[in-house]
Amino acid sequence: MSKVVFAILHWSSRIFLGIMFIYAGYTKVDNPLQFAAAIEAYRLLPPAAVILVADWLPWFEILLGAVLILGLWLRHTAAFSAALLGFFIAVMLVTHLRGIEADCACFGIGEKISPLTLARDTLFVLPALFLALQSRIQARWRWPAAAF
Amino acid sequence: MRAAIRSATGILVVLASILQSPAQSQNGKANDTCDSGQPNAPVKIEIFSDFQCPACRTFYLDTILPILKEYASQNRVCIVYHDFPLQMHSYARPATRYAIAARRLGRDQWLRVCEALYADQALWTETGKLEPVVARVLSSNEMARIKKILEDPTIEESIEQAIALAVQRGIRSTPTFFINANGREQRVVGGVSYPILKDYLERLFK
Numbered sequence: 001m002s003k004v005v006f007a008i009l010h011w012s013s014r015i016f017l018g019i020m021f022i023y024a025g026y027t028k029v030d031n032p033l034q035f036a037a038a039i040e041a042y043r044l045l046p047p048a049a050v051i052l053v054a055d056w057l058p059w060f061e062i063l064l065g066a067v068l069i070l071g072l073w074l075r076h077t078a079a080f081s082a083a084l085l086g087f088f089i090a091v092m093l094v095t096h097l098r099g100i101e102a103d104c105a106c107f108g109i110g111e112k113i114s115p116l117t118l119a120r121d122t123l124f125v126l127p128a129l130f131l132a133l134q135s136r137i138q139a140r141w142r143w144p145a146a147a148f
Numbered sequence: 149m150r151a152a153i154r155s156a157t158g159i160l161v162v163l164a165s166i167l168q169s170p171a172q173s174q175n176g177k178a179n180d181t182c183d184s185g186q187p188n189a190p191v192k193i194e195i196f197s198d199f200q201c202p203a204c205r206t207f208y209l210d211t212i213l214p215i216l217k218e219y220a221s222q223n224r225v226c227i228v229y230h231d232f233p234l235q236m237h238s239y240a241r242p243a244t245r246y247a248i249a250a251r252r253l254g255r256d257q258w259l260r261v262c263e264a265l266y267a268d269q270a271l272w273t274e275t276g277k278l279e280p281v282v283a284r285v286l287s288s289n290e291m292a293r294i295k296k297i298l299e300d301p302t303i304e305e306s307i308e309q310a311i312a313l314a315v316q317r318g319i320r321s322t323p324t325f326f327i328n329a330n331g332r333e334q335r336v337v338g339g340v341s342y343p344i345l346k347d348y349l350e351r352l353f354k
Contacts, residue, residue: 034337037336037339040341041338047343047347048343051343
């Protein structure tokens with residue numbers, strides 16, 4: 001694959017993931033109580049942990065999105081993004097399999113966990129995995145660094 | 149001349165008080181008056197709830213009742229309860245009729261009936277037999293009065309008004325509640341446990 005194609009994939013993945021995380025955080029930060037209610041509906045965490053996650057996760061998502069767009073520590077942030085998205089999917093899958101009708105709360109409220117939301121979020125992992133793998137290869141082989 | 153000025157002033161005062169008073173609905177409760185707590189409380193919680201909805205039951209019994217005891221009684225929170233019987237629940241409307249009738253008897257009776265309807269939800273959602281559930285928490289005299297009130301056709305009008313208000317506020321599911329504090333309104337779809345709501349309220353009070 002040419003350097004240009006790699007460059008296009010690299011930038012589109014970074015911008016897509018960055019905007020996605022910033023938007024996801026923005027929809028939650030405005031109404032922390034609603035987000036706390038949504039997390040609690042998963043029936044996985046005690047109230048104290050729900051409050052902690054509801055307080056910090058939205059800001060963390062915004063920060064992660066900004067760092068991805070800026071390309072800072074990309075090898076680590078991309079791998080972390082893939083792991084975080086994988087964790088979200090696992091939590092949603094477990095909740096769905098338990099028969100709990102919880103709201104996904106991925107981008108605001110009003111979207112129940114369904115095979116569709118699971119499939120969509122799985123697709124979101126792909127650009128993160130691409131960035132993580134590419135930045136690792138790039139760090140090892142110093143290729144195709146010139147393109148970026 | 150003085151008498152004319154006095155009577156004109158009187159008419160103006162009456163008109164102003166009519167214009168200023170909130171719209172009074174048929175169930176004897178203004179749309180935004182507090183069911184518990186005072187209107188000058190720093191936080192107002194408006195709840196839209198359905199007696200037959202299981203999530204509403206948990207939210208009312210586990211969250212709202214402690215809020216009534218801990219916050220509304222100390223005038224830190226004003227609670228406004230709105231009925232929103234969903235069409236999908238066949239006995240929600242009859243249950244709402246009992247609640248509205250109890251509200252017309254008094255706040256205390258209404259609170260007792262609400263708690264009984266939620267606590268015994270599993271009983272009456274199976275059979276639709278609401279009367280024994282309500283009778284358990286009211287005296288025979290109160291029950292006789294409730295039966296009389298239930299014959300009033302304006303009860304149905306009250307339910308329609310309550311549904312219209314919920315639709316106007318864009319409520320699609322129950323429970324949905326609004327927290328008004330510091331000039332800001334937060335809408336929450338679904339219930340939340342008492343420790344989480346308590347933590348949120350305590351932050352608002354700081």
